[in-house]
Amino acid sequence: MIENKQKIIFYLLAVFMLAAMLLISRDAGISGDEEVHYKHSEMVYKYFSTLGKDQSSLNTPKTHLKYYGQTFDNLGTGLIHLFGIRDIYAFRHLMCSFAGWLTIVVTALFAAYFSGFGAAILVLILFAVSPGFMGHAQNNLKDIPFALAYISSVYFSLKLVFSETKPSRQTIILLILSIGLSIGIRAGGLLVLFYLGFFMLLKIGSDWFTNKKRHDQLLKKRLILLVGISLAGYLAGLISWPYALQNPVINPWKSYQVMIHFPTTVRQIFEGQFNWSDFHPWYYLPKYMAITIPIVVFSGIVAFLLNSNKKYNATQKVQLLLLAFTILFPIVYVILKNSNLYGSWRHFLFIYPGIILISALGIHAFFARFTQQLIRIPAILLLLALTIHPVRFMASNHPYYYLYYNQIAGGLKGAYGNYETDYYYHSMRDGAEWLLEYLKNKPDTGKTIVGGNFPIQWSFRKDPAVEFVYFPYQRRSEYNWDYAIIANSYIPPFQLKNHIWPPKNTIHTVFVDGIPICAVVERVTKDDFRGIQELKNGDHIKSALLFQKVIELDQQNELICYKFAESLIGLGDEERARQMLKRSLEINPDYEQALILMGDLAIKNKNLGDAANYYQKAIQANRKYFSVYPKLAGIWAESNVEKAREVLQDCLNLNPRYKPALEALAETYRKTDPETAAKYDKMINKLK
Incomplete structure (x- = not known):
């Protein structure tokens, strides 16, 4: 009777949750990867609609998206074409929220499989108070559908x-579809095939050694079933993946190898440092999980560890251990592989349903074990208290749930400047919509150029008078624009902590918990843009005069100080140039170009120690600023050739084809070891 009531409550809550999630998705911005994945899905659509004649989806040297099956994106684009849907991103966000809801429901049914619908209800509640997952469920059509496929495959x-009886046809079909979706979204989905085989062989081995169902015919049937499901799931995953279809055996494996060490690297803030993603410390993933998962979820995991031993039978314990394996194995694997990770832990959202499941089972086991009101009531109050922090954040900061940090990090305020905030650019929509309203009240001046550090053309699609131009925030002065929308991404942590960003000419700011995540900026002058053009044309006098005027209006632009220094050097005024460079470094102490130019000036004045210091600081700020390595090596080439070679080898370890470093390294051997120099010369000649 109680179970039936819980079942009804579960389904009512699930329906309510679906309606809420679909409604919430209407306010979602376009996510950081969404435009590029949508464009690739259009290429995939053309591939199939032209019967393979259009090969654009197979030629993706910049995005590397041919290595993604991105089945869910492709499905969305197919439906968009089929039904003539115009509001593309709104539809995509509805699809994403539906996938997120399915993920929650499957996880809840998984909990019911172990402990009934009371545990399933707890799964719904824990997901509802998980800002990170609920935020990504609005518009992340890659990681959320993969989470659905992953937990479904495991379940x-x-x-x-x-199963103690013959597996149902429904279970077999759903497993095949889950495997197909996993592989079809990303090559890492091949992992679920390994899980299926591992689970099956473990069960067969266990039954064999315990003399349970020791029958060759049964073993044969199980192996046939394993092979059949695996093959069907594998082939299902390739259906909408052009690259995999070129060679169904080799190319999915090649894609998997690419995914392990994804070639795209970005600079992001972690522990207050602005590092390249392939140089984050090994604990990047577990640390981000620790500071973004709500504490209430962790409390459930603790409860599981303390109470599960008495709650479940031997078979259930084995299954729970295997579930735990599917959570822990991917984490351990990427740590050991030193994989390239960025964007918090969104790429690992696929293990979060398993974490929620363990937590819900733990809480359920606790209340099943302790029936005394003296224990239950304080426990319930404690759990409710732990939900306040994430619930308040979501209620106060809709729709920016994914920016949540828990109490370990000190909330979003404690994380600001130490960890990423709007790394997925959700706030650009708010900024664009505010600017559109603002422009309606401004005099019509013809074309308005809006810039930004993320493509937002879609937001201005109905206003032909608005033209969009993309630029990195640091290089904003190099571009012609009237207004700019800047998300809090790729902003140096020094500028965040010292309130240099948002800039002073900001006319609107999007805040989350009092933290700025997007700035709408009005340009007060274009003399900076004109000055850079004059500098390019070699007119140092005009450019210097223009930069002088700009600095009086904008005293927090490191690029202008740097460009002004270049003009002053052209005019022979190196002392003022150094002052401008120092000013640039006061705005951004890790500004590589200013550090390098300071080093160049020190070299010119034979201050080799100062030059080496500036070059080393530039490398510390950005180890992939390759042009500085030969400069630093050049200082030591005469006095300490081994140190010079070490510097150049450091460069070549990062970029083996960097020609200036190879040339400099060859020169260090030219007089003392001509044969080694000749070897490097051959390598240089082979470079295109």
Whole structure:
């Protein structure tokens, strides 16, 4: 009777949750990867609509998206074409929220499989108070559908393998579809095939050694079932993946190898440092999980560890251990592989349903074990208290749920400047919509150029008078624009902590918990843009005069100080140039170009120690600023050739094809070891 009531409550809550999630998705911005994945899905659509004649989806040297099956994106684009949907991104966000809801429901049914619908209800509640997942469920059509595919694959694999009767046709079909979706979204989905085989062989081995169902015919049937499901799931994953279809055996594996060490690297803030993503410390992933998952979820995991031993039978314990393995194995694997990770832990959202499941089972086991009101009531109050922090954040900061940091990090305020905020550019929509309203009240001046550090053309699609131009925030003065919308991404942590960003000419700021995540900027002068053009034309006098005027209006632009220094050097005024460079470094102490130019001036004045210091600071600020390595090596080439070679080798370890470093390294051997120099010369000649 109680179970039936819980079942009804579960389904009512699930329906309510679906309606809420679909409604919430209407306010979602376009996510950081969304435009590029949508464009690639259009290429995939053309590939199939032209029967393979259009090969654009196979030629993606910059995005590397041919290595993604991105089945869910492709499905969305197919539906968009089929039904003539115009509001593309609104539809995509509805699809994403539906996938997120399915993920929650499957996880809840997984909990019911172990402990009934009371545990399933707890799964719904824990997901509802998980800002990170609920935020990504608005517009992340890559990681959320993959989370659905992953937890579904694990769930139906365990149901199939540990079924005491013949597996149902429904379980087999859903498992095949889950495997297909996993592989079809990203090559890492091949992992679920390994899980299925591992689970099956473990069960067969266990039954064999315990003399349970020791029958060759049964073993044969199980192996046939394993092979059949694996093959069907694998082939299903390739259906909408052009690159995989070129060679169904080799290319998915090649894609998997690319995914392990994804070639795209970005600079992001972690522990207050602005580092390249392939140089984050090994604990990047577990640290981000620790500071962004709500504490209430962790409390459930603790409860599981303390109470599960008495709650479940031997078979259930084995299944729970295998579930834990599917959570922990990917984490350990990428740490050991030193994989390139960025964007918090969104690429690992696929393990979060398993974490929620363990937590919900833990809380359920606790209340099943302790029936005394003296224990239950304080426990309930404690759990409710732990939900306040994430619930308040979501209620106060809609729709920016994914920016949540828990109490370990000190909330978003404690994380600001130490960790990323709007790394997925959700706030650009708010900024664009505010600017559109603002422009309606401004005199019509013809074309308005809006710039930004993320493509937002879609927001201005109905206003032909607005033209968009993309630029990195640091280089904003190099571009012609009237207004700019800047998300809090790729902003140096020094500028965040010292309130240099948002800039002073900001006319609107999007705040989350009092933290600025997007700035709408009005340009007060274009003399900076004109000055840079004059500098390019070699007119140092005009450029210097223009930069002088700009600095009086904008005293927080490191690029202008740097460009002014270049003009002053052209005029022979190196002392003022150094002053401008120092001013640039006061605005951004890690500004590589200013550090390098200071080093160049020190070299010119034979201050080799100062020059080496500036060059080393530039490398510390950005180890991938390759042009500085030969400069630093040049200082030591005469006095300490081994140190010079070490510097150049450091450069070549990062970029083996960097010609200036190879040339400089060859020169260090030219007089003392001509044969080695000749080897490097051959390498240089082979470079295109």
